[in-house]
Amino acid sequence: MAEFKNPEQELERFQRRLAVAGGLVLLAFFLLFVRFFWLQVIQHEHYRTRAEDNRIALVPIVPNRGLIVDRNGTVLARNYSAYTLEIMPSKVADLEAVIDELADIVDIQPKDRKRFRKLLEESRNFESLPIRTRLTDEEVARFVAQRFRFPGVDVKARLFRQYPNGDLASHALGYIGRVNDRDLASIEKNEAEDNYRGTEHFGKTGLEQKYEFELHGQTGFEQVEVDAGGRAVRVLERTPPVPGSNLVLTLDAKLQQVVEKAFGKRRGALVAIEPSTGGILALVSMPGYDPNLFVDGINLLDWEALNTSEDKPMVNRALNGAYPPGSTFKPFMALAALETGKRTPQQSIADPGFFTFGGHTFRDDKKGGHGIVDMYKSIVHSCDTYYYVLANDMGIDAIANFMRQLGFGSPTGIDIEGESRGVLPSQAWKKERFRKPEQQKWYAGETISIGIGQGYNAYTPIQLAQATAALASGGVLYRPHLVKYVENLATGERTLIEPQPLRTLPFKPANIEVIKRAMVGVNTEGTGARAFAGAEYVAGGKTGTAQVYSLKGGKYEASKVHERLRDHALFIAFAPADKPTIALAVLVENGGFGAQTAAPIARQVLDYYLLGKLPREAAPEYGEIVEDD
Numbered sequence: 001m002a003e004f005k006n007p008e009q010e011l012e013r014f015q016r017r018l019a020v021a022g023g024l025v026l027l028a029f030f031l032l033f034v035r036f037f038w039l040q041v042i043q044h045e046h047y048r049t050r051a052e053d054n055r056i057a058l059v060p061i062v063p064n065r066g067l068i069v070d071r072n073g074t075v076l077a078r079n080y081s082a083y084t085l086e087i088m089p090s091k092v093a094d095l096e097a098v099i100d101e102l103a104d105i106v107d108i109q110p111k112d113r114k115r116f117r118k119l120l121e122e123s124r125n126f127e128s129l130p131i132r133t134r135l136t137d138e139e140v141a142r143f144v145a146q147r148f149r150f151p152g153v154d155v156k157a158r159l160f161r162q163y164p165n166g167d168l169a170s171h172a173l174g175y176i177g178r179v180n181d182r183d184l185a186s187i188e189k190n191e192a193e194d195n196y197r198g199t200e201h202f203g204k205t206g207l208e209q210k211y212e213f214e215l216h217g218q219t220g221f222e223q224v225e226v227d228a229g230g231r232a233v234r235v236l237e238r239t240p241p242v243p244g245s246n247l248v249l250t251l252d253a254k255l256q257q258v259v260e261k262a263f264g265k266r267r268g269a270l271v272a273i274e275p276s277t278g279g280i281l282a283l284v285s286m287p288g289y290d291p292n293l294f295v296d297g298i299n300l301l302d303w304e305a306l307n308t309s310e311d312k313p314m315v316n317r318a319l320n321g322a323y324p325p326g327s328t329f330k331p332f333m334a335l336a337a338l339e340t341g342k343r344t345p346q347q348s349i350a351d352p353g354f355f356t357f358g359g360h361t362f363r364d365d366k367k368g369g370h371g372i373v374d375m376y377k378s379i380v381h382s383c384d385t386y387y388y389v390l391a392n393d394m395g396i397d398a399i400a401n402f403m404r405q406l407g408f409g410s411p412t413g414i415d416i417e418g419e420s421r422g423v424l425p426s427q428a429w430k431k432e433r434f435r436k437p438e439q440q441k442w443y444a445g446e447t448i449s450i451g452i453g454q455g456y457n458a459y460t461p462i463q464l465a466q467a468t469a470a471l472a473s474g475g476v477l478y479r480p481h482l483v484k485y486v487e488n489l490a491t492g493e494r495t496l497i498e499p500q501p502l503r504t505l506p507f508k509p510a511n512i513e514v515i516k517r518a519m520v521g522v523n524t525e526g527t528g529a530r531a532f533a534g535a536e537y538v539a540g541g542k543t544g545t546a547q548v549y550s551l552k553g554g555k556y557e558a559s560k561v562h563e564r565l566r567d568h569a570l571f572i573a574f575a576p577a578d579k580p581t582i583a584l585a586v587l588v589e590n591g592g593f594g595a596q597t598a599a600p601i602a603r604q605v606l607d608y609y610l611l612g613k614l615p616r617e618a619a620p621e622y623g624e625i626v627e628d629d
Helices: 007-042 042-055 097-102 112-122 137-149 183-189 207-212 212-216 253-263 300-310 326-339 375-380 384-393 396-405 427-433 443-449 461-472 509-525 595-609
Strands: 056-061 074-085 129-132 155-164 176-178 202-203 220-226 232-239 245-247 268-273 282-286 349-350 354-357 360-363 371-375 474-476 483-487 494-496 502-503 540-546 568-575 581-590
Touching: 007 042, 007 568, 056 232, 074 097, 074 137, 097 112, 112 129, 112 300, 129 183, 137 155, 183 202, 202 207, 202 212, 207 212, 220 253, 253 268, 253 282, 253 595, 268 595, 326 375, 326 384, 326 396, 326 461, 326 540, 326 568, 326 595, 349 384, 354 384, 354 443, 360 384, 360 443, 371 375, 375 384, 375 509, 384 396, 384 443, 396 427, 396 443, 461 474, 461 509, 461 568, 461 581, 509 540, 509 568, 540 595, 581 595
Parallel strands: none
Antiparallel strands: 056 220, 074 129, 074 155, 176 202, 220 232, 245 483, 268 282, 268 581, 349 371, 354 360, 474 502, 483 494, 540 568, 568 581
16 A cells, blocks of 8 residues: 655655754854864964974074183183084994994094093983094095985084193183083073073083183074974074173283292192282192193093092192191291280290100200290291190190181182181090090190191191281281183173172281291291392291101101102292282192292292292202201
8 A cells, every 4th residue: 555755744854854964064164163263363372383393493502601811811711613523322323333434534533432432421312422523624525525424423613612821720720521410400500501502511620610600601592494304494583692701810820830830740739819809819739730631521541641640630739638737837826826915926935956745755856956935036947846835835726716717727718619628626626526535535735736737737728828818918818719800791891809808807916017027037047048048029938847647756857758758848928028919828749848849939939920030940850859957
């Protein structure tokens, strides 16, 4: 039986289906519109930036590092540009094979390979590392012609640090090296990550380290359009870098050179200070090292040579070496006696040549003694017995309390890192220093040797120079500093390092004059007279000889002692005596008697600084044993 369709129902069903389909289409368009609005309007900036990033690269431009010059404008650290052959290890499958192939094109020595491996161990593998620096134009041309064979290898123009005077003032200047994790931590701590993009070197020691952020400058950027392969097509925008500031030092490079020449091959240190400002005129630690070795990454042979050398050239003896001051301590002991009322200048003792205490005999260096000795004579002729008695009268804590005012036993605050405190002995110091109760007790007999600068006394040459400068200036203790001012090349602004008097010592001028007069006597009629014979100026000084090991009652004979066990020679000085413009401390390790080894060095320094006279010859070599006069 045939079924008849109801046209009206069919039309109604069709219209419902059409409405649903139309609704779905409209919903789809609505969703597309919403998505379109989201992408084109709401997320417009985001996707625009991403698109630009795919097309534009930001390339950092490392600024020129600031120069370091001495007080007269002599350049001590500068920059130069050179080509380097660099490998990005992350893009090279077989490094050794690639280096072998490169060696057929450019000259790659075994030391270059060792340095590269050392850098590879220390660096992140996505960094570009130099396998050869300072390429010649011919080498650059040969590599460029073969570049297609070496993906991940390229020639780049780099700025290099150069120290044109080699090892001159190396411990003051320090050196730079490639950025390591410790440097990155310092950069992050100073919130300078953006400014160090592209920077590969960082100050490691000395002034290069202390003034790293002033020397570095402001990194610039180039907006570069790149192609699909990431290669630069054109520069869209450029923000030039701002070069680092220059450091102008208080140091006198010629004076520094005179001192280093005067030391010859001897080990030791000398610090010369301007008493009226605390500015360092010369800071010498011998032997030094060539900071140029570190700029490209020092090779293993040079590194091992420096670190295994018995002479320890990497140790800054001026700041890190702590030595007994020997008899150079006596002027300060005498000043302590005057200030504390323990002695007057006229009080005398009868010196038999020894002092007995607690059953132990402390001997004077002059057999039979110096006879009747007052304060002037005790300094001029360096009478030990006078200071044995004085130390016993004062007691260790009174000595320590006085010496602390002069800076002994504390870092001076000089503007480079790594300064030692030295040892200023006292009862409290010994209690803290040793663990066992019997070792912690201070024995009165230990105070006796303190009076002549022996015993537990141990101070750095810069502490000794600072105290001498305070004496020369009439009692003002300045913080020593190497930088005179920081010069911003972009603005021309000069940031002066103002002299910083740490304190004005409450000493009576008359007492200071007593000590200074006696120190002048040292150089005219005492232990320094031979070294300063014929000097065209008046200088104050004091010799010192410090034992390296205990004689235990035996007699010291330099010629029978190993060179490294011989006494240290010391000398402190200031000049001109009436208005000092320079004060210094000299230490010659195992140099024997201060009068004959350290004092002649001081004489050469003062002759040059005050008169412009250059020394005729260096100090005697170690093989020449010098006996006491």
